[in-house]
């Protein structure tokens with residue numbers, strides 16, 4: 001007669017194979033079918049459900065007849081009853097000692113008070129990276145060159161330089177206001193008070209620009225950095241709680257960001273900090 005796998009070994013093998021199928025075969029097959037660059041892992045919750053189904057199936061199969069139950073239990077009982085000496089006896093002793101130790105350890109781990117470090121303090125305004133430090137907002141006090149360029153573009157040769165400067169700032173502000181309402185309002189609010197419709201969804205609330213502790217304490221270059229790089233551009237000291245502030249340099253041009261900054265300060269009714277002259 002062909003040597004048959006015992007019911008116990010077959011059951012263990014089934015569980016192992018099912019697990020490997022879920023963890024290895026499905027991810028790689030999905031990668032291949034969906035043409036993805038990496039394996040598509042099965043979500044943990046789904047793995048639990050699949051494995052549960054395997055266990056239920058096995059349970060039904062084993063308990064369907066008395067014989068099966070006996071066959072399944074036999075190696076377990078043999079192992080536990082023992083009698084022999086040598087490797088199996090040592091293994092049994094080890095297992096019987098391990099179970100209560102494991103239970104004890106889990107219980108201890110759950111109940112023992114833990115030493116917890118204090119909740120980290122989040123640094124709201126870390127140091128600005130060097131490449132942003134020296135930038136100034138071209139639309140706050142536009143240079144003569146920029147004004148002349150604007151005059152040419154708009155065909156405003158007839159008016160004086162000062163008048164043209166005023167119009168340039170006015171246009172930039174109007175554009176900035178529209179861009180702010182379009183892109184920033186959902187989080188920072190239509191009045192720049194940090195209470196946009198999406199704001200409640202974040203543990204780290206969007207900055208309230210009317211609060212004197214936010215944009216009023218920084219120079220415009222700082223706001224430019226934060227808007228360009230977003231939460232992802234923040235260094236580690238600005239955790240815990242990751243910032244949901246998007247990275248706008250992928251969506252907006254530099255000019256648009258400067259215009260938004262102009263409008264943002266106006267809307268919040270605060271002044272940016274003046275850059276210090278070091279020389």
Ligand code: HEC
Pocket residue numbers: 124125180183184185186187188198202204205206207213214215223226227230231243244245246248260261264
């Ligand atoms: C998805 C929500 C969201 C949107 C949209 C968003 N922000 Fe933010 N923003 C945040 C959050 C949250 C913070 C606070 C955490 C931080 O400093 O990164 C923040 C912080 C900032 C800060 C830093 C303030 C300070 O004092 O450090 C600036 C400046 C800012 N946002 C400007 C903008 C501008 C301008 C726009 C539109 C172009 C915008 N944000 C759009 C969520 C958002």
